[in-house]
Amino acid sequence: MTASSTRRTTAARTRTAAVGAIAVAGALILTGCGDQTDSGGSSKESSSSSKAPLFDKLPAKIQKAGVIKVGTNAEYAPMEYQEGGKIVGVDPDIAAALGKQLGVEFQFTSGSFDGLISSLNSGRYDVAMSSITDTKARQEGLDDKGKKLGPGVDFVDYFTAGTAIYVQKGNPKKIGSIEDLCGQKVAVQHGTTYEQALQKQSTACTAAGKKKLDIESFDNDTEAQTRVKSGGAVAGVNDYPVAVDIARKADGGNAFEVVGEQVDAGPFGIAVNKENKELTSALEAAVNAIIQDGTYKKVLDKWGAQTGAVDKAAVNGGK
Incomplete structure (x- = not known):
């Protein structure tokens, strides 16, 4: 996020795995997220295509739209930040690679970090991808004292950081x-x-x-x-x-x-509404596909983020 940072653990925009991370309205915190910047940084390398390898795994609604709407907080270089009016970084490049596998475009919009999950669960975004540390508290919608505040989210883990x-x-x-x-x-x-x-x-x-x-x-x-x-x-x-x-x-x-x-150190995950199991499964398959074909490594090498590489995607792997 130099922009600045695991977001994200509360130590990492960590964005680091700390049990009891804030999770409001199925979210990271109580405040709502007002969009601050439209991406201009969508993964335009990918285009809606039923010929893409994993297109058929997507929910019909997203297949029809040809777009996955992504909430982020673009203040954490090299993970996601704004440059020349566009949102760039590790996460947007990974999303572009996922888009090629899925045959849809990932469109990033920047808003406040602590409102990303609540905005996801309200339907504003299809996913949240912003160096979000996958924790049990966020999965279950709990605050740092274990109080239930929302439905929580599922995570597709694609990176690790401390x-x-x-x-x-x-x-x-x-x-x-x-x-x-x-x-x-x-x-x-x-x-x-x-x-x-x-x-x-x-x-x-x-x-x-x-x-x-x-x-x-x-x-x-x-x-x-x-x-x-x-x-x-x-x-x-x-x-x-x-x-x-x-x-x-x-x-x-x-x-x-x-x-x-x-x-x-803990996993960063793409947050998905718990009711959207089909999208979670499609994203898991897409992450594994880009790991296997080498695209994932190329992205991390480009941004000097090799230390965060994972060998395989996981769903809700956070503690």
């Missing part, structure tokens, strides 16, 4: 791991699994007799990055591939650095 910590270049506070954040101010995007990871770590800090984390949550990851850059927070957290991209690109690589190892 939570990473990024700090100012030079690491002035000498942060080496998430444990070093006890008593420190940390910036994060609201509604992500990494926010939940920070809350979990804060509890661990107090249990160890240390000061809790001072967590500052922002509506988007760009604001969290700005807070770290200005020195207002000692660190930010994000999905590992996003954090690496931020450190590589921001101010020509002179603004941030990633410290420590990625933690709590």
Whole structure:
């Protein structure tokens, strides 16, 4: 998401697998999603075609429309972000490859991350694809305290990533791991699994007799990055591939650095309404097809995201 990030775990737009991730109205959080940007970044390489290998696996409604409407939050380079008025990145390129297998076009629209799942379940989108960490809580529509808030969603898992910590270049506070954040101010995007990871770590800090984390949550990851850059927070957290991209690109690589190892690695999934089993099955087959024909690897190589590769698609593989 440099844009900024596993979205997504609450550590990864993680977008990282943290049990108890926010899930509202079958969603990620309580707020609704107002569309902010129309893609212009749809997977135009694919076109509606009954000759595509997996076209017949799609629901009749989508076959007729020739389009799969995708909700995303295009702020997490290299996963999904806006460039030249288009939504680009790992996820749009994977979607384009899926579109060729399915014979339909994936059309991306950007909105708020914490409203993607609620908008999916309201029918605004057919799927949500935005570095969303697949968790049991999101599958079951539970909030971080286990309260039922919505129907939840099914996930078709296609990537894996953990939570990473990024700090100012030079690491002035000498942060080496998430444990070093006890008593420190940390910036994060609201509604992500990494926010939940920070809350979990804060509890661990107090249990160890240390000061809790001072967590500052922002509506988007760009604001969290700005807070770290200005020195207002000692660190930010994000999905590992996003954090690496931020450190590589921001101010020509002179603004941030990633410290420590990625933690709590978990799967990113394409979210689908639980009632749409036919679409879930079609997407699972399409992900496996692009893995087998090598297209998947080419996409990850293009974006430097090879560390997130999976060998096989899974449905609801998150914990």
